[in-house]
């Protein structure tokens with residue numbers, strides 16, 4: 001049977017369309033982290049909530065990502081950026097447009113420690129609203145590890161891209177629940193760790209192997 005969250009059937013969206021410039025010459029999406037490609041770790045995390053995942057990437061990334069996800073139990077669909085390099089907001093839009101459910105968990109490909117329990121809590125907060133996003137103590141919104149109502153957020157992203165290109169402008173048009181970091185229940189800080197550099201990859205690898 002398909003996994004079902006407290007909010008019903010959901011899908012995952014993995015954002016992978018960036019150029020990984022801080023990471024170096026290779027694509028961090030498919031980088032090996034202790035024997036498993038980073039994007040596969042992310043899909044593994046989502047697979048506890050859903051059996052369908054949309055990967056947003058550029059056309060030329062697709063083959064390597066398909067190889068990294070080969071033989072995964074989850075159904076993977078690809079949402080290819082029509083115009084590359086328009087930033088994460090455009091990636092969220094393109095990914096969410098390919099979603100078939102009302103709500104989706106969005107996560108960046110470089111967050112291999114994303115906690116399924118966080119998404120469960122965000123789905124609970126998002127019920128009846130346009131999404132749920134964590135605000136960290138420093139005021140930063142964790143927009144790339146969040147839950148959105150797919151259709152309304154995709155439309156708001158499009159409008160924000162035509163305006164000032166800021167995700168907060170998209171939120172202004174929506175009823176997105178802002179969840180304080182202190183409201184999260186038993187979630188490790190590692191959930192928001194993103195692997196942007198080779199040094200961060202090595203550091204994560206050391207901790208995984210301990």
Ligand SMILES: Nc1nc2c(ncn2[C@@H]2O[C@H](COP(=O)(O)OP(=O)(O)OP(=O)(O)O)[C@@H](O)[C@H]2O)c(=O)[nH]1
Pocket residue numbers: 015016017018019020021022023056057081084085086087088090091092107108109110144194196
């Ligand atoms: N579709 C799309 N996704 C993007 C774009 N830029 C970033 N992202 C995604 O948004 C997430 C967070 O972005 P970053 O951590 O800055 O990733 P990045 O831009 O590939 O890496 P840097 O070049 O080092 O900034 C990652 O999952 C990226 O794949 C973009 O221009 N288009």
Ligand SMILES: [Mg+2]
Pocket residue numbers: 018
């Ligand atoms: Mg970037």
